[in-house]
Amino acid sequence: MDFELKTFGLADACRQKCDALVAVVTENGRAGTDPVSKIVQAARKSGDFEPKAGKLLQAWGVEGVAAKRVVIAGAADGSPRRVQSAVQAAIGALRSKGVKRIVVCLPEDADEAAVRVATTAVAEASYVYVATKSKAEGRELERVTIAAAKGSKAAFEQGRGMALGVEFAREMGNLPPNVATPTRLGEEAKKLARQHGFKCEVLGPKEVERLGMGSFMAVARGSEEPLRFIVLQYRGASDSQAPVVLVGKGITFDSGGISIKPGPEMDEMKFDMCGAASVLGTFRALGELKPKLNVAGIIPACENLPDGRALKPGDVITSMSGQTIEVLNTDAEGRLILCDALTYAERFKPAAVVDIATLTGACVIALGGVRSGMYATDDALAQSLLAAGDAALDLCWRMPLDDEYAEGLKTNFADVANIAGRPAGSVTAAKFLQRFAGKAPWAHLDIAGTAWKGGASKGATGRPVGLLVQYLLSRQGTAATTGKTAARKGTRKAAA
Structure with missing residues (x-):
């Protein structure tokens, strides 16, 4: 999908040749004399219409409007959140109608944030997964024009970059686990590196063993797919x-291991690599x-x-840091691969x-699907996030x-256990990683x-x-400057 930014208002938008015109209107927007403004008034x-967030009014063949379809979308007070809701609702109403080119006209007082979120909202609402379908149908939208009276090129470019990154992460997350293997993740990383000039190393089992990543290797033992x-x-x-x-956590499928998960919805455990997908998506942006x-x-x-070779409850493994870990539940494996990756991260002398x-x-129980849980050792970093x-x-x-949450991770047989029981499960997992x-x-x-x-909206x-x-x-x-970056001691050539 191609995006472009144009600096004009609703009157000019009415003259644009396209399949659909989306006019985002607010409660206090100034009334114009163009055909769409007259309909709104x-x-x-x-x-019959109030510009509340997400409320729509649709019309066909409006005299004086070049577009075939007109969708008027309410954005209430015009805040970024309301603009997002308006654009998503409008794009959703136009899906599967053969619409290939859309002009999204923002209110004349729309700020930079509104331009940015409108761009990402179009991408989010128009995304359709087709990678493993026999007929690639549903991705009709080809060109989107964001029209704003106070167009901000920088905000638009940020929105476009974010949209591309989010789409990349969604696509990787949605791929089935027999396709999105660890090897495939490595290939995608190399492809990004070639396209954008990144440096990329993809290490295989032998290189990881030489690095001493015993915790990461222990999780991978039960699979025939080689780790990356x-x-x-x-x-x-x-x-x-x-x-x-x-x-980014890159468990491309999580059965739970020996501590196997229940069968219902286990297919959704292909999404256990969405942390890795988000890192790849961020690099795409x-x-x-x-x-x-x-x-x-x-990405581990x-x-x-x-x-027969899989990690077992009761096993004691040695991490790259030298700390030993008693595995009480093999379904708490994400922290076992992340701990070695965190130790590796130290060689970059990071900011x-x-x-x-x-x-x-446990984090799902605590926060649902609205907010991600965030833990931080530094107040400034927490505030920035x-x-x-x-x-x-x-x-x-x-x-x-709080340090008291780490008490449950104590064990008689190793430096730390990988779980601490049901109470505050997300917190104790974070304490383990800390x-x-x-x-x-x-x-x-x-x-x-x-x-x-x-459910019906299943997907990354x-x-x-x-x-x-x-x-x-x-x-x-x-950003801070602290000496040379990225010491690469112990890494080797990319794995085949």
Whole structure:
């Protein structure tokens, strides 16, 4: 899908040749003399339309309007959240109607945030998964024009970059687990690197063994699919600038291992690599936006399956950090691959580390599907992530990291156990990861409730790519400089 930004108002939008015109109107918008404004005025006067968020009024063949279809979408007070709701509702109403070109005209007082979220909203509402269908039907939309009286090129480009990143993450998350294997994730990372000039290393089992990643390797033992350890580097600033490191959980299918999950909805465990998908999606956006900062992405990728060689409850394994871990439940495997990735991240001497994982069902119980759980060791980092989530409409909520929550992780047989019981399960999982987080400011995003939807809307959401991209963009010009970046000690050539 191609996006473009035009600086004009509703009167000019009415003259644009396209399949559909979406006019976003607000409660206090100034009445115009164009044909669409006249419809809005008449409909409001008769009580047939109120510009509340998501409310629609549709018309066909309006005299004086070049578009075949007109969709008037209410945006209430015109805030970014309301504009998002309006655009999503309008695009949803036009799906499966052969619409290939759309003009989305924003209110004349729309600000930069509205331009950005309108762009991402179009992409989100028009996305259709077709990769493994015999007939690739449903992706009709080809060209979108965002029209704004106060058009902001920078905000538009940010929205476009975010939209491409979110779409990439959704596509990867939606692929079936026999397609989106650890090997495929590595191939996608290499492809991104070739297209956008990133540095990429993809390590296989032998290289990972030499690095001493005993915890990661233990999880991968039960699968015939070989693990992959993926390292991407985007360098938009000087080598003296310390990078932000993003670490994404890449369990491409999670059966629970020996502690096997119940059968119902187990198919949704293909989404257990959505943390990895969000890192790849963020790099897709970085390739478009090219911000002036340095970013590293780390993805430990493997399957968690039961087998004669699989990890067992009661096993004690040794992590890359040297800490030993008693495995009490093999279905708490995400933290076991992330802990080695967090140790590896230290060699980049990072300005900050953020890990992203579909880690716990407990977070779903706590926050549902509205906000991702966010844990942080640094108040400034936490505030930056909260602000980024608010700006991108990809919300998170800070959760506690009190030391008392770590008491349940104590064990007689190792340095730490991998679970601490049912109470505060998302918190204790974060406390486990904190042991391996190093000295840099660290945050953990538990996206188990936000990374995908079930039921009739089943599919990956692409979250929290928007939050991550917004956070990284906010760091431009303020990132710390702490010596040379990215020591690569112990890495080897890409695995075949």
